Amino acid sequence: MKLAGTSHAGKLLLLRKCITILIEFLPALVYEEKNSSQAVAMHLSVLSPASPEAAHIVWLWNVCLYVCAFILAVVTISILYILVRYRKRDEAEPDQSTGNRTLEIAWTAVPIALVAVLFTLSVAIARTVNHPVDRPPDVIVTGHQWWWEIRYPQSKVTTANELHLPVGREMLIAVETADVIHDFWVPRLGRKIDAIPGRRNTVWIRATQPGEYQGACAEFCGAEHAWMRFAVVVESPAAYAAWLAHQAAPAARPVQGDAAEGARRFGELTCANCHNITGINAQKSYGPDLTHVASQETLAGERLRNTPENLTDWLRQPNIIKPNCFMPNLELSHRDLTVLTAFLETLR
Amino acid sequence: MSDIPITPRLLEEPAPCAREGAWLEWISTVDHKRIGILYLATTLFFFAVGGVEALLMRIQLAWPGNTFLSPDAYDQVFTMHGTTMVFLVVVPMLLGLANYLTPLMIGARDMALPRLNAFSFWVFLFGGFLLYFSFVSGHAPAAGWFSYAPLSEKGYSTRYGLDYWALALLGIGVGTIATAINLIVTIINLRAEGMTIRRLPLFVWMVLVNSFLIIFALPALNASLVMLLIDRQLSAHFFTVMGGGSPILWQHYFWSFGHPEVYIMVLPAFGIISEVIPVFSRKPIFGYGFVAASTVAIALLSLGVWAHHMFAVGLGPAWNYAFGASSLLIAVPTGVKIFNWIATMWGGSIRFTTSLLFAVAFLFTFTIGGLSGVTFAAFPLDWQTTDSYYVVAHMHYVLFGGTLFAVMAGVYYWFPKMSGRMLSERWGVVHFWLMFIGFHLTFLIQHILGLDGMPRRVYTYPDRPGWAVMNLISTIGAFVIGISVLVFLANIVMSLRSGAPAGDNPWNAWTLEWATSSPPPEHNFDRIPPVHSARPLWDLMHREGRA
Numbered sequence: 001m002k003l004a005g006t007s008h009a010g011k012l013l014l015l016r017k018c019i020t021i022l023i024e025f026l027p028a029l030v031y032e033e034k035n036s037s038q039a040v041a042m043h044l045s046v047l048s049p050a051s052p053e054a055a056h057i058v059w060l061w062n063v064c065l066y067v068c069a070f071i072l073a074v075v076t077i078s079i080l081y082i083l084v085r086y087r088k089r090d091e092a093e094p095d096q097s098t099g100n101r102t103l104e105i106a107w108t109a110v111p112i113a114l115v116a117v118l119f120t121l122s123v124a125i126a127r128t129v130n131h132p133v134d135r136p137p138d139v140i141v142t143g144h145q146w147w148w149e150i151r152y153p154q155s156k157v158t159t160a161n162e163l164h165l166p167v168g169r170e171m172l173i174a175v176e177t178a179d180v181i182h183d184f185w186v187p188r189l190g191r192k193i194d195a196i197p198g199r200r201n202t203v204w205i206r207a208t209q210p211g212e213y214q215g216a217c218a219e220f221c222g223a224e225h226a227w228m229r230f231a232v233v234v235e236s237p238a239a240y241a242a243w244l245a246h247q248a249a250p251a252a253r254p255v256q257g258d259a260a261e262g263a264r265r266f267g268e269l270t271c272a273n274c275h276n277i278t279g280i281n282a283q284k285s286y287g288p289d290l291t292h293v294a295s296q297e298t299l300a301g302e303r304l305r306n307t308p309e310n311l312t313d314w315l316r317q318p319n320i321i322k323p324n325c326f327m328p329n330l331e332l333s334h335r336d337l338t339v340l341t342a343f344l345e346t347l348r
Numbered sequence: 349m350s351d352i353p354i355t356p357r358l359l360e361e362p363a364p365c366a367r368e369g370a371w372l373e374w375i376s377t378v379d380h381k382r383i384g385i386l387y388l389a390t391t392l393f394f395f396a397v398g399g400v401e402a403l404l405m406r407i408q409l410a411w412p413g414n415t416f417l418s419p420d421a422y423d424q425v426f427t428m429h430g431t432t433m434v435f436l437v438v439v440p441m442l443l444g445l446a447n448y449l450t451p452l453m454i455g456a457r458d459m460a461l462p463r464l465n466a467f468s469f470w471v472f473l474f475g476g477f478l479l480y481f482s483f484v485s486g487h488a489p490a491a492g493w494f495s496y497a498p499l500s501e502k503g504y505s506t507r508y509g510l511d512y513w514a515l516a517l518l519g520i521g522v523g524t525i526a527t528a529i530n531l532i533v534t535i536i537n538l539r540a541e542g543m544t545i546r547r548l549p550l551f552v553w554m555v556l557v558n559s560f561l562i563i564f565a566l567p568a569l570n571a572s573l574v575m576l577l578i579d580r581q582l583s584a585h586f587f588t589v590m591g592g593g594s595p596i597l598w599q600h601y602f603w604s605f606g607h608p609e610v611y612i613m614v615l616p617a618f619g620i621i622s623e624v625i626p627v628f629s630r631k632p633i634f635g636y637g638f639v640a641a642s643t644v645a646i647a648l649l650s651l652g653v654w655a656h657h658m659f660a661v662g663l664g665p666a667w668n669y670a671f672g673a674s675s676l677l678i679a680v681p682t683g684v685k686i687f688n689w690i691a692t693m694w695g696g697s698i699r700f701t702t703s704l705l706f707a708v709a710f711l712f713t714f715t716i717g718g719l720s721g722v723t724f725a726a727f728p729l730d731w732q733t734t735d736s737y738y739v740v741a742h743m744h745y746v747l748f749g750g751t752l753f754a755v756m757a758g759v760y761y762w763f764p765k766m767s768g769r770m771l772s773e774r775w776g777v778v779h780f781w782l783m784f785i786g787f788h789l790t791f792l793i794q795h796i797l798g799l800d801g802m803p804r805r806v807y808t809y810p811d812r813p814g815w816a817v818m819n820l821i822s823t824i825g826a827f828v829i830g831i832s833v834l835v836f837l838a839n840i841v842m843s844l845r846s847g848a849p850a851g852d853n854p855w856n857a858w859t860l861e862w863a864t865s866s867p868p869p870e871h872n873f874d875r876i877p878p879v880h881s882a883r884p885l886w887d888l889m890h891r892e893g894r895a
Contacts, residue, residue, distance in 0.1 A: 045800055045801045046799045060726060060729060064726055065723075068719040075690065079711055088697045107683065111684075115677060115679055115725075118726050122726045125728040127729060129731075179504065181498070181500050181595060182502055183735060192660050192731055193662055196595060197664070199588035201662040220492050222421055290746070316482050
């Protein structure tokens with residue numbers, strides 16, 4: 001009898017713990033909403049959708065949550081009630097009932113009805129989220145160990161780790177891979193989709209709020225899976241068009257100073273063997289395209305903010321910053337580091 | 349404890365468990381009880397190893413940017429944690445219990461094929477050693493416990509870890525299949541007189557169904573492991589695109605084993621719950637037929653749900669609909685079981701032993717795990733939650749809060765039979781509350797982390813608002829679990845040395861294993877009681893009571 005009390009109190013304690021946790025996080029959530037103009041509501045990002053595709057999934061989530069919460073409540077309350085009501089009171093053996101057919105049929109039939117409803121809703125939502133593909137993709141995203149190549153085939157633009165989308169337009173994104181399986185996931189903008197060797201998957205996204213969103217590789221893809229993150233910048237159609245036009249322009253070769261020497265060293269060292277800079281060299285891109293590298297927010301799959309100091313640091317010791325990345329440590333001299341950074345910083 | 353009617357002073361002290369030269373007997377034994385105990389001791393060892401690996405991971409993730417483990421070390425540790433817990437802990441732990449209990453529960457002298465039984469155990473043990481030998485060879489496998497191709501192929505995993513992984517699992521798989529065949533033959537052929545299929549204890553029922561499931565599911569794994577080895581060693585292209593193979597083929601093969609495996613890891617646990625709850629509620633199981641039949645339904649359905657692990661692959665609508673429907677459907681027989689266990693307690697006279705506490709905790713946490721499973725079967729939700737921390741939380745609710753809690757209930761329940769001594773109930777309660785609280789502290793918060801967009805299998809994460817706090821809470825919870833395991837181990841060691849003598853039937857239970865001495869003699873029974881129902885000892889007690 002004493003133990004029954006403990007178990008009851010323990011459950012209450014746990015409940016209180018959960019509530020405390022919630023209370024601790026709610027203010028953080030509100031704070032975020034008010035103070036950050038750019039990346040609003042980082043918390044529960046799946047649950048704060050910024051596209052109709054993600055919103056549909058959240059709607060289904062809510063339905064599921066109510067159904068599951070109801071079932072969990074029934075189970076938990078019955079267990080607690082039984083533990084108190086039917087705890088041992090004396091040595092007498094209780095009534096030896098062995099079953100009840102009506103009850104069995106009831107608790108088989110009701111769940112069947114519930115899952116039938118959930119199935120119907122799932123099919124409906126799935127059809128809305130994945131509507132048929134009727135045109136070539138607007139963007140082709142290719143996963144590499146451990147960065148994202150992003151191409152806009154109509155505009156002949158190639159960039160890395162930063163996906164720009166116009167607000168309010170339905171964009172068709174093709175997802176491919178250059179090596180192992182990756183997974184393209186932007187929680188606030190919609191479903192995740194695998195990048196599978198030898199196949200092209202597609203996903204529709206119509207972002208409805210301008211802002212910056214976080215994306216990540218969700219399928220384990222090797223040692224640096226954690227730093228295969230990317231940003232999605234959703235901007236007005238005009239800003240998007242301007243960005244696209246800017247990205248499509250080739251880089252201009254610097255004519256004097258450190259930057260010019262850097263451009264020369266870029267070709268002399270092995271950098272140019274892997275990295276393309278349209279207008280300066282033209283290589284197959286084994287590594288990220290650097291034509292407008294200085295215009296990006298981050299480096300190395302969001303491992304670093306893109307500042308000149310970080311860029312120098314990255315060139316100096318990529319193997320320390322992102323231990324398994326394929327960018328080699330060329331043991332560059334101090335002079336090389338300075339001129340390469342100066343050069344790369346001109347690639348706006 | 350005090351409410352269990354035992355009279356300790358009248359009970360004889362059991363023989364000491366350690367004797368001169370006894371270890372030779374253990375190595376050469378073909379006795380199902382000793383093999384069962386060997387299984388349990390080995391899995392306890394691997395459980396400690398896998399648990400330490402879990403703690404290493406949680407230390408690394410305690411705060412963002414931690415450099416406790418290198419990325420490569422982290423990947424080896426999480427791969428070994430998953431592989432160890434699935435193949436070296438949960439499955440063999442349940443097989444160990446099945447090994448020990450099945451012949452006793454059906455009134456048999458031993459398993460039908462005792463030497464095959466010993467073979468299975470030793471293959472499993474050395475399979476485990478082979479897996480861990482990969483560390484010594486320089487590099488443990490690091491492609492996750494489901495080793496998706498092409499990451500697991502030679503081109504991307506150049507060192508030998510994955511070859512050890514494949515060979516070890518192949519060996520363990522052969523042993524598991526042999527045990528399954530052994531159990532089926534034993535249950536079908538060696539039942540005591542009167543023990544019809546409708547009078548089988550539910551634990552045995554579930555072991556039987558489970559063994560069939562093993563026979564259907566495990567060969568798919570073994571075949572795909574051989575194909576992976578051929579790919580890696582002989583440069584074939586089963587799972588690589590360039591030679592015309594397909595990485596998705598690996599996923600189909602692996603999960604057509606892997607999802608039945610989930611039920612292989614939980615059906616015997618259902619069996620434990622179906623024994624523990626009735627005995628401590630002092631009532632027969634509610635709806636015996638429905639509990640048994642729902643097990644068969646789960647086993648059959650579980651062979652047709654595997655592609656729900658692949659909803660994010662982009663297989664197309666037909667696959668999504670079919671596997672979404674079958675996965676939702678499997679929730680129904682599982683729910684039937686939960687309701688029957690609750691109804692068993694209804695109207696009972698509940699004894700709050702540690703064993704019952706774990707069984708009740710199982711009901712609660714497994715329900716949460718089952719319900720979060722439903723949110724994956726509604727496949728548009730899976731597109732958001734899969735491969736995030738939400739799925740990590742879900743699987744631990746099912747396998748830790750589900751299976752492991754049930755195994756704990758079983759250990760507290762059957763330890764007196766195996767050793768002749770009771771486990772300390774006082775330390776048992778401490779163990780229970782530490783483990784229960786630690787478990788929920790660790791994993792509840794991970795649902796939220798997943799919904800907030802944290803992918804699984806990352807060695808570190810950016811410092812986004814809330815992530816550091818939530819991860820720290822999870823790490824603290826993991827250490828609480830660690831402490832609870834230490835309490836459990838201490839309880840076992842102390843009770844083996846000086847626990848209260850148990851007597852034949854300390855819980856007043858009614859299945860046949862309680863009709864013999866504790867621990868049972870090598871031939872199990874001097875005299876097998878007549879079996880006229882599913883509860884032969886109950887019949888005996890109550891007939892004598894009336895006389």
